[in-house]
Amino acid sequence: MFAKLYSASVNGIDGSLITTEVDVAQGLPQIAIVGLPDTAIKEAKDRVRAAIKNSGFKFPVKRLTINLAPADTKKEGSAFDLAIALGILAANDVISQQRLQDFIILGELSLDGTIQPVKGILSMILGVRELNRAVLVPAANAAEAAVVSTAPVYGLASLAQTVSFLNGEITVKPHRKDIAREFEKYSRYEVDLADVKGQQFVKRALEVAVAGNHNIILLGSPGSGKTMLARRIPTIIPTLSIDEALETTKLYSISGLLAKNQALVATRPFRSPHHTTSDIALVGGGSNPKPGEVSLAHNGILFLDELPEFNRNVLESLRQPLEDGYVSVSRAVKSVTFPSRFMLVCAMNPCPCGFFGHPTKECRCQPHRIEQYRSKISGPLLDRIDIHIEVPPVNYKELMDAPAAEPSAAVQKRVEACRSVQRERFRDSGIFANAYMSTRQLKKHCALDEPSKHLLRLAVDELGLSGRAYDKILKVARTIADLAGAESITQEHLAEAIQYRSLDRSIMH
Ligand SMILES: Nc1ncnc2c1ncn2[C@@H]1O[C@H](COP(=O)(O)OP(=O)(O)OP(=O)(O)O)[C@@H](O)[C@H]1O
Ligand SMILES: [Mg+2]
The missing domain is CATH 3.30.230.10 (Ribosomal Protein S5; domain 2)
Incomplete structure (x- = not known):
């Protein structure tokens, strides 16, 4: 039978x-x-x-x-x-x-x-x-x-x-x-940028980062709100499309991470692996290859809190997924590819004790210890981070009665408009955002006038910015100009981009 x-x-x-x-x-x-x-x-x-x-x-x-x-x-x-x-x-x-x-x-x-x-x-x-x-x-x-x-x-x-x-x-x-109905039902976030009081400067940096898909690092003392801000980044990225949602849901489904009766992952994922995580847990693998955190963050945010605490080899393993947008894992029995297109958001204290630059608390770190601490994250990973921003501590209790801050939806609208300018610009070139411009594209789309060139030279020479920072400043300036609806980059746009390079400035100066 x-x-x-x-x-x-x-x-x-x-x-x-x-x-x-x-x-x-x-x-x-x-x-x-x-x-x-x-x-x-x-x-x-x-x-x-x-x-x-x-x-x-x-x-x-x-x-x-x-x-x-x-x-x-x-x-x-x-x-x-x-x-x-x-x-x-x-x-x-x-x-x-x-x-x-x-x-x-x-x-x-x-x-x-x-x-x-x-x-x-x-x-x-x-x-x-x-x-x-x-x-x-x-x-x-x-x-x-x-x-x-x-x-x-x-x-x-x-x-x-x-x-x-x-x-x-x-x-x-x-x-x-009904997929459309289901999507509608779950595509809402429980958090909003408006929950964060004050921090206008940081919110602006987040908007610029998301607009050009730039990776970002937040520096701030404990309790300054880094995690709170990072968690709200998904809410200002343009809405997830149904196709993107299906792609992300597949990765959650094969990892067994969908809740009972959950049909879709309809919001952009936010993954925050602990600094003790292994390279396999981060990028995926194992004898039966499974998606890692980089893939679970696909179409969303990978947040690495306390960046200097991560193992160097673990951070090194991020290179391929960051560069290619996917991870290939080969094993004896099979080879598989998992998508991993995410925005990288990192956070760290400004110094070992955490209080460097704090308005009321004293930092007890020797300058060379601070340099040493910061140098832990130099190299290939830092090379892929365009924006460094300091998150100052705010007395948010005092700010509780302040007028309501701008909701995520308003920021998202500006980001969406800025993305469509970039889509048009890169229509036939295989990229969709300023963060991915090649040297040639930089030359073509980021031409500077004389006063801007002068300003950039000044920044590189006299503020002690590394040469490496040069390209990143141009990319970010392009995004800032796009947000302003400007054809070409002006001194004003450039000056803002230069401010977003805290980690290039030597604290010994
Ligand atoms: N600007 C703010 N508006 C409203 N609440 C805030 C703000 N900043 C901080 N908070 C409150 O402080 C708490 C601590 O912030 P958060 O955990 O984001 O700090 P952190 O910078 O990540 O600290 P750590 O370095 O210890 O991880 C938040 O959960 C929130 O309740
Ligand atoms: Mg935190």
């Missing part, structure tokens, strides 16, 4: 169809699973046997061969349990073979026969969507499946319930989710 069913698997972030064949033959009772299964799939034998028995069905005392096709793709996870169990029951004539052909079947089984949620449902369903087959999924994954499926989605709780449903003994209502 033989049964054939359809399910899906995920490789990297892309899903594809997997056929499960079950053959039941006379012979010594045993189960063999073939088709490059991983350990979790091999263990399906035990889960499936127990689940079938505990759901009140007979387990055939025969020789079972289960083949997962195509045979040359490595398969992993526990999502095949339900298909294997139903295949065995169909081969045993408990359910109709014919009926099973209509579905894509996904789900992990507990020993008692309940169906457990699995990771990567969104990618799997997207990968088999064009087949337009109805979908059987764990109840907890139904919302996620329903936002992308074009065919009906049935969320199921147990093996027994699934059998009754397939045999037409009970009806199960298909789970419906």
